[in-house]
Amino acid sequence: MVPIDLLKKIQFLADLPDDILEKIGPHARQAVFKPDTILIRQNQEQHLVYMLVSGSISINASSDTGQGLTLDEITPGRSLGVSALLGKFPATFTAVCTDTCDVVVLSADLMQQLFALDHTVGYAVMQRVARLFKDRMNTHTRQFVHALSVHPAINPV
Amino acid sequence: MVKIQDLKQISMLEPMPDHLLALIGKQAQLSIFSTGTCLFKTGEAVDTFYMLIMGQVALTVSLNPDVDVILENIQSGRTFGSSALISSGPAAYTAVCQEPCETITLSGSRMQALFEENHELAFYMMAGVARQYKKTMDSRARMIMKTLALHPEMKDCIHDIEKLTPSY
Secondary structure, eight states: OOOHHHHTTSHHHHTSOHHHHHHHGGGEEEEEEOTTOEEEOTTSBOOEEEEEEESOEEEEEEOTTSOEEEEEEEOTTOEEOGGGGGSOOBOSSEEEESSOEEEEEEEHHHHHHHHHHOHHHHHHHHHHHHHHHHHHHHHHHHHHHHHHHTOTTTSOO | OOOHHHHTTSGGGTTSOHHHHHHHHHHOEEEEEOTTOEEEOTTSBOOEEEEEEESEEEEEEEEETTEEEEEEEEETTOEEOTHHHHOOOBOSSEEEESSOEEEEEEEHHHHHHHHHHOHHHHHHHHHHHHHHHHHHHHHHHHHHHHHHHHOGGGGGGOTTGGGGSOBO
């Protein structure tokens, strides 16, 4: 059980109405992870959503050719593994605690059971997920187009 | 009015129970477009959600005034224009029929009104839309990662590289 005040500190959940957060709270757990703990491994199926309360998490990804890239340092208030709420997807990155991390954890299976029983909660959360993913997809499209526009094959020096 | 059997050809609607498909069918229309028809352009407000029964639709963006890039070719069973179901924001791409296309269309504003009345329908549709965004998002991220792996010097050209990760 995680209190609603703590859930409101998570950006992913912050805009949801209190009555929805009150239904999510009993399904959430708080956990502390030591530095170097791997929370998510690239290409493995995700079952949990991690929401960082304090500490920091490093995000790394390997390309198809095996080259690694450090992409981001997650700060408190941000979430990882949201796509687990949609079903079984392999993770597209690896997430490692770089500090002692206080994290709110949601079980995707429990959340899916909640969504099936209470469609109002399911709609509110899925609408939030869809909007987040749409914005991110548009960002990826813009990044891809930008990468192409500066690509040496298109803009030879 | 569109039959449930026709709606079942759309992969996004596969998990949806028949009683919800019947509701969608009442709101849906069958439309046929000829080759070269531009369904919407980048920057235009989109109020129609398209489900492709037959044909192929190219989603394109302009790289510069001389070059257009095909982001994706949508084929039968797939959908596009999902933003009509969650907002009336501007289109991020241009959609052009590559061949004669048979589509099922839904009015975004009417569906959004229906979502407020029926949260079960709203949940299933939003989950479907989110899954589609997720697949496209991952596919675009892989393309960028592949490009960066081949040309690491380009990493400096992408200022918001942290947004390649699905963290929110």
